[in-house]
Amino acid sequence: MALNAELEGVLQRLRSAVPEIQGSLVASIDGLVIASNTKGDANRMAAMIATALGLGMRICDTFSAGDLSETSVTGNSGQIYVYSTGPKGVLAVYAVTGANVGLINLECRDAAKKIAAIFG
Template sequence: MSVAQHQASKSMELQRIISAMHRAIPELHGVMIASVDGLAVAHDFPDAEAERVAAMSATALGLGKRITERTNLGGLAEAVIRGDNGYLVVYAAGQDAVLVLSGPIDSNLGLMRLEARVAAVDIKQILGQA
């Protein structure tokens, strides 16, 4: 398998994870897998906002990790941002990736947590960090 075919295969697998998240939680506005450097890897956000969401989510993950470390809370499980109109929830997916879920204010956060844990493991495996 060539490098290009391998990358295309990874991209398709990541898109399958995004689709599975929407099947499990249909009310989600968007799902993104981004690098910890703030670059969108795979997503279904509108293209105009994808890079901005990726950058802010990577920043939220980094800041959340620092806060949990400095306050002796242990490893970061998630960073939840709640606004008047909904949630943006950020999870680490290995050392190099960020999983981002965006949903309405009535989102089921418990379901989001369950599905994100499974997806984060899958993302780690796909990106070769298992």
């Protein structure tokens, strides 16, 4: 199975498992879209998510907090969760405000591990 098809499958299963997830994408650490299951400009989102990953990594380094595993951004009408998928990529999901954060983290952490394994 092609890399993109495998990643699209992970994103589709993630959205099925957590109905509050409105969109998801996998990007390279350089900000290029690898797989997307979202509305809107996936290229722009991927670039911003890669930047958020890089900033989170620098914050963790500055505070000697170890390797970044995840971070989130909360707005008035939604939340964005960013998960490291190893040295090659990043997973991001967008959910509505009030979504079950525990379920999102549980499913997304598992998906991030699957994506890391796909990247090899």
